[in-house]
Amino acid sequence: MILAVASGKGGTGKTSVACALALALDRPLTFLDCDVEGANAHLFLRPEIRSREEVLVPYPNIDHSKCDVCGRCVEECHFGAMVRLGKKVKVMQNLCHGCGVCRLVCPRKAISMSGRPVGTVHQGTAGLMRFFCGELRTGEALSVPIIKSIKRENDDTVIIDCPPGTSCPAVESVEGSDFALLVTEPTPFGVHDLRGMIAVCRRLEVPCGVVINRSFGEDQDVESLCTTEGVPILLRIPFDRKVAEVYAKGGTLLEAMPDLVEPLRDMYLEIRGLRR
């Protein structure tokens, strides 16, 4: 089963829940950290990294001896990445999506595509787990190719730690999963962003369920949203200042709350019945 741990809002506890679940299951599985803009799972799972691989995206090279600055590529690039600067065409690195339209439309065949590194995938092991984590290069905008690269990994059990948000990086991470576990906090912000994430799951046709983190026992707003949307609440993790203190030093949720092991295992069994 491929299980994506996601949330619209950042900082709700995705990584804590994903790591705690992976540890509670205590069996061979594959853990994918797809939050390539701020990957944190390694801080808790402490994997031994064995190899690194660069992620390349196609990138146009212009042969200026062939280019007659006709401007076709500038006109056809939908991302504004080709600009005419005096008597030269220049590629704006941060706007280029690597689609290759410039090469296709160039009448003088002056453009060829090569690979440009945008990030790295780290691979290792943590206990019984195979561990993969992506890292976007500083100043690079494109997270999706790195996420795609990590998601090539497969296994009987895969846990994906997704990035926050509801746009391309989150979509790419959740897509194709058998189930999405949505971690939220019981605040108006949490509820607002959870609503967006449920909509993303609907669009991707991935069934989902909710974990309420830092619950004070007053979760009516999350409950009523889940009832309206027909999404089950699978687990509540109570607010406890001790969790924050353990977490601060890179301790896992299980270290702060050892009693969570059973509820997490039960939740996993329940998800097996709800999956696609």
Added chain:
Amino acid sequence: MIRIAVMSGKGGTGKTTAVASMAWYSDGLVLADCDVDAANLALTMSGRLRTKNDYQGAYTAFIDPELCSECGKCEDNCHFGAIADLKVSAIHCEGCGACKVVCPAGAVSMSLRRSGEIFVMDTARGPMAYAELFPGESNSGKLVTIVRRLADDIAESDGLDVVLIDGPPGTGCPAIASVTGADLILAITEPSRSGEHDLLRLIELAHHFSIPICVAVNKWDLHPGMTREIEESCRRQGVMVVGRVPYDPCVMEAIKAMRPLPSMFPRSPAALEFHRIWNQLRSRSKERKGSGLSMKLD
């Protein structure tokens, strides 16, 4: 005009609370919520809607089955895997138009789709530009750029000299769009390994684009030891720490009531610290504007 971007790297460290609090202490500014995936500032800053417009940011390809000769060239040339069985998946299509360029039958057309909404609201502390990207849509960076431009235009036309940006988490496309052209980044972090790790990535990003950055540690007393470690990391990077905001239960009360913290609890410890940070930022960014000095420490 001074543009200050409140960022964090890691999500949920308190960006929106910081922005709403600092805005409360301002005597007139323009707010820009650039977290278009999860726009929460409007939930805190109530006001009257001034304008609402559609965002048509994404082109999508359409293949006319009547004209299609089923050659498969579109599929071969799509770098995003968005075409399968001669059908376009709207969620994967980046709107690059490669399929249209290679189609020998002229069966592909590109059309703009409505993928979000852009708002301007008048709040008690000034106008606010924000946007909501529809769930699952792409091109959030482009939408952030539109919100930024809108905020700049409003500042110009309303004669306001500060734009305060509530940024998204992360360091990718929307984060880069949020800090581009900013005069100063205020990074809000929390005393944890994750907070520190993502803060260091954000500092790298700021240095990469040569934007001055300063740091405030939120909920610092949840782990004073970790706070000191983070402050030490900042010092090593030559980054100034401008404040320590204490853990304050009033913050949660204000979030639940959907109001800026100082409007409910003006004497709360967190509110007082945000006030102090804001005064510091204002004077420092003015100084910087005047002398060209960066906020880096010697």
